[in-house]
Amino acid sequence: MRSLPLAATALAAAAVLGPSLPAHASAPAIQITKVYYDSPGTDRRSNASLNGEYVTIYNSxxxxxxxxxxxxKDxxxxxxxxxxVILGAKKKITVRSGQGRDGTSAVYWGRRAYxxxxxxxxxxxxxxxxxxxxSCSYDSTRSDYKNC
Structure with a gap:
């Protein structure tokens, strides 16, 4: 049996094993884990309704x-x-659209509109x-929609 040169052996192995998969990028240190974009009930710009929409961010x-x-930003x-704000290790913070008192788990945008x-x-x-x-995009008009 003849031996194949090293380059040919590698090429043959690649053909059998298929293309190598790209290395996955590591997750960002800060991640958007949820965008709650349509607050419950009727949109009347009440502070409770404004605070019903939010973004949750996680320190991984x-x-x-x-x-x-x-x-x-949107x-x-x-x-x-x-x-x-100092976001603790493995902690989440929620950015709510309306008004409120900032704390360690939630902060408030202070808006009067969605x-x-x-x-x-x-x-x-x-x-x-x-x-x-x-970043996190959403599209509720798609049947395959996923939020973050």
Whole structure:
């Protein structure tokens, strides 16, 4: 039996095994885990209804992250900027659209109008340098729709 040169052997193995799969990118340190875009009930711009729409962000790391200057935006450009928030390791924070008292698990955009479209939109989170960290799009008009 003849032996194949090393390059030919590798090529033959690749043909049998198929193409190699790309390495998956690691998940971002800060992740958008949910966009609740259509608050329950009739949209009358009450504060309770405004706070019924929100974005939840998760710190997937084992260390706290200073969110000072980070922003959450929608596709239109409505922008919430974090101030004085340190998101603990493996913790979530919810950004609610209406008014309220900021705490460790929720902050309030302070808007008197809705942010998130009821049919489709995109939520973005950017760090203080403006770098896109994560995004989540939704489209409730599609049957295969998934939220983040």
């Amino acid at each position: 790391t084992a260390r706290p992250i200073d969110m000072e200057g980070w922003v959450v 596709k239109t450009g409505y922008t919430y900027e974090f101030s004085g 942010v998130w479209n009821n049919d489709k939109d995109v939520a973005y989170v950017r760090n203080a340098d403006g770098k896109l960290i994560d």
